Amino acid sequence: MSKKTFILLLILSLFFMIAIYWTVLTSFKPPEEVLSYPPGFITANPTLEQYNKLFTTADSIFLRYAGNTFILCGLSIAIVMILSILGGYSLSKLPFKGCNVIFLLVLSIMMVPYQSLLIPLYDLMNKLNLLDTLFGLSLIYATYFMPFCLFMMKNYFSSLPATLRESALIDGASELKILFKVHLPLAMPAVATIIVYVFLATWNDFILSLIFTSSSEVRNVQVGFMNFATSRFTQDWGLINAGATFSIIPSIIVFLVLQKYYVQGMTSGSTKG
Amino acid sequence: MTLRQKKNFSGLLFLLPVMIMVGIFFIYPLIRVLITSFQEWNVMGGSKFIGFENYTAALTDDEFWLTLGNTIIYALIVTPMIFVPALLLAVVLKKTSRSSKFFRTIFFLPFAISFVASSYMWKWIYNDTYGILNYMLTSLHLISQPINWLGETWLSRIMVSIMVSWKTLGFSMIIILAGLQGIPNEVYEAASIDGAKKSQTLRFITLPLLRPTLILALILSVAGSFKAFDHFFIMTKGGPLKTTETIVMYINKVAFEYYNIGLGSAISVLFLIILLIVSFFQLKAGGFSNE
Numbered sequence: 001m002s003k004k005t006f007i008l009l010l011i012l013s014l015f016f017m018i019a020i021y022w023t024v025l026t027s028f029k030p031p032e033e034v035l036s037y038p039p040g041f042i043t044a045n046p047t048l049e050q051y052n053k054l055f056t057t058a059d060s061i062f063l064r065y066a067g068n069t070f071i072l073c074g075l076s077i078a079i080v081m082i083l084s085i086l087g088g089y090s091l092s093k094l095p096f097k098g099c100n101v102i103f104l105l106v107l108s109i110m111m112v113p114y115q116s117l118l119i120p121l122y123d124l125m126n127k128l129n130l131l132d133t134l135f136g137l138s139l140i141y142a143t144y145f146m147p148f149c150l151f152m153m154k155n156y157f158s159s160l161p162a163t164l165r166e167s168a169l170i171d172g173a174s175e176l177k178i179l180f181k182v183h184l185p186l187a188m189p190a191v192a193t194i195i196v197y198v199f200l201a202t203w204n205d206f207i208l209s210l211i212f213t214s215s216s217e218v219r220n221v222q223v224g225f226m227n228f229a230t231s232r233f234t235q236d237w238g239l240i241n242a243g244a245t246f247s248i249i250p251s252i253i254v255f256l257v258l259q260k261y262y263v264q265g266m267t268s269g270s271t272k273g
Numbered sequence: 274m275t276l277r278q279k280k281n282f283s284g285l286l287f288l289l290p291v292m293i294m295v296g297i298f299f300i301y302p303l304i305r306v307l308i309t310s311f312q313e314w315n316v317m318g319g320s321k322f323i324g325f326e327n328y329t330a331a332l333t334d335d336e337f338w339l340t341l342g343n344t345i346i347y348a349l350i351v352t353p354m355i356f357v358p359a360l361l362l363a364v365v366l367k368k369t370s371r372s373s374k375f376f377r378t379i380f381f382l383p384f385a386i387s388f389v390a391s392s393y394m395w396k397w398i399y400n401d402t403y404g405i406l407n408y409m410l411t412s413l414h415l416i417s418q419p420i421n422w423l424g425e426t427w428l429s430r431i432m433v434s435i436m437v438s439w440k441t442l443g444f445s446m447i448i449i450l451a452g453l454q455g456i457p458n459e460v461y462e463a464a465s466i467d468g469a470k471k472s473q474t475l476r477f478i479t480l481p482l483l484r485p486t487l488i489l490a491l492i493l494s495v496a497g498s499f500k501a502f503d504h505f506f507i508m509t510k511g512g513p514l515k516t517t518e519t520i521v522m523y524i525n526k527v528a529f530e531y532y533n534i535g536l537g538s539a540i541s542v543l544f545l546i547i548l549l550i551v552s553f554f555q556l557k558a559g560g561f562s563n564e
Binding site for chain 2: 001005006009012013016017019020022023026034035037038039079082083084086087089090091094095096097099102105106109111112113115116117118119120121122123124139140142143144146150175179200203204205206207211222223225226229237240241243244247248251252254255256259263266267
């Protein structure tokens, strides 16, 4: 990398970071400074006032939104994990007649946008009494976030030698034991990819939560945040920026910690596919 | 049971949860949306088949064409804005070093942020009275009056696209990077022995070998822009005068505000078909069918 490119990239990075900096900065400004003109690029009196307001307004409903979203993330990660570990092992090590048809069917989910299935899904959730529940919403997340994970898990198990299963089988281990005791410990990078992929997709979802939940007790953080931001006559930008900052912290932490696995998973998905 | 039967049985058993989930939450809704698109649906219960009436209604509906047009225009604007910088950055950051790793993280980071949070962050930057963008441009004397960035049709399309480019180009960059790193070094060595210039190497070696990856990144980004909802819902609310209302916003409105299930289903099916056709042509252009 030449010095010139380096400096150009550095300037570009500054532009990239300024949006995040501006939001974080505004969230720590005292209310009277938020709407001052010209805007200050630093603040002399950082305060937690906006956050205090964010977390105490309407019986701390914002914390409830965040809690709901953590539950949703946990549920959908768990369901996707079970489906793609069992399914991936079956497709790679125990192939049976017709299993490829099922695999193609699952992959076709990636081509069909769930945005076109909102009407029948709403009707289905209504019939199953799953509307406006965290569990119901997580089932939809799991279905539509699973194909990529199953695909990756299958690839990962396929890359492990067949002798692994055979020798364990001779030792008299059951199929379930071979999967969880022998194969899964070797597939931890793929597990990490699933965690970061499903976490980000669930935490950041807006449209599914908007449509399949209606009461504030089960709303996720994105829809809750939007309600918060639009519920007043004049937009309270200090509060909005505090909400934005708070809502991006979990995704940024998970992303930075597990970034390596996310990139690995995307990479194997895009080159092997 | 023989060993082989036992193996088949466990294979089926292990795939069963996937089959159940996909059957209930994907296959069933897919069939249902096709059926209801041919029905007149009564909220009070009861429905009857009415042939292609919903489709005729959709295809003669001005708002359907308007929102479809809006979505296509947006896809045409935002795709190059994501794609060109992503390709350039991927080429520049191809070699793994400490600084290139750092820059990759910086450019990929906004991808972790939700569309909702990004929309509010940029709405604040674009704010006509207190926004930092108007402040900077006026103090540099580039504009004399503050601009209402999200108030005019074309301008708001471009401003929303800038936000989307900021948020998603890192993802395309990572996919393209993976493709670049898959090109063996020997090819470049051979080219340099033959005396190829840098621009020639890019034109005749990198781009052709990278085509499948580029097409994949393109499909993901075009399909993503066709599904646009969150950011227009928040940044422009479809305005001014519905000129930034996207097709998914319209489906949502017809189904969940007007409760016109038949029409909503027909538009959903049309949307699905359009998206499949667009992806199909991109795949063909990438030469996937020949390989």
